[in-house]
């Protein structure tokens with residue numbers, strides 16, 4: 001097995017490995033491959049390591065910069081780590097994480113944090129630090145590994161590429177854009193995407209149980225959808241204010 005940095009020709013294989021690794025993962029929204037692609041597009045892949053076995057890419061790990069609210073510099077986020085299902089349990093994940101940690105130290109990084117599998121990452125020295133919190137992830141799944149005795153105190157913000165909408169969330173937003181109404185939209189309360197969109201404040205609840213789509217809240221997650229939603233909202237409000245247009249369009 002060889003671990004090396006990604007090449008341009010690896011991009012498709014990396015996407016396939018990441019998609020396959022997270023397909024059966026119970027807590028995944030299957031957006032990890034979008035995050036990696038967006039990090040790459042933003043020039044924010046501090047490390048993109050692949051693991052190759054007999055010329056085939058079977059594992060990948062991304063590393064990207066984070067910011068910490070106390071101003072501490074040079075911290076990173078480690079992950080996602082992905083190993084092709086048929087190759088899991090063969091120490092490929094271990095090799096990727098160890099190589100990533102060694103490279104980060106040699107690059108002068110001060111530490112790294114991740115949202116992942118605390119049980120798995122504990123073996124690499126990651127643990128919970130009460131003074132370090134993630135901007136949105138639950139404490140139980142957020143662990144860190146400082147490379148020196150100095151532990152920052154504050155909120156860790158990952159690169160915006162980690163804010164992704166799942167396919168089902170995107171479909172729900174698309175429906176909300178199509179059905180947009182100034183008095184709110186009826187949604188299926190059993191749709192799990194609705195709850196997640198309410199948490200993200202992309203949908204807000206109206207007193208009558210309907211929801212409103214909030215285009216600006218979409219910006220961090222999907223700038224294209226945000227622009228379409230804003231256009232729809234502006235158009236609806238223009239039609240609403242003009243009785244002639246209302247008469248024509250109704």
Ligand SMILES: CC(C)(COP(=O)(O)OP(=O)(O)OC[C@H]1O[C@@H](n2cnc3c(N)ncnc32)[C@H](O)[C@@H]1OP(=O)(O)O)[C@@H](O)C(=O)NCCC(=O)NCCS
Pocket residue numbers: 021022025079080081082083084087088089090091092093094095115116117119120
């Ligand atoms: C998690 C993952 C990266 C581990 O890689 P791997 O190559 O399969 O794991 P390794 O062979 O290096 O495992 C090393 C040890 O960790 C343990 N381990 C593996 N996956 C684990 C998990 N999900 N939770 C806890 N321990 C785990 C192994 O049992 C092994 O233990 P041992 O030393 O006692 O034998 C890989 O299974 C994967 O891609 N999973 C799906 C995606 C994912 O969950 N990524 C991590 C979150 S970003």
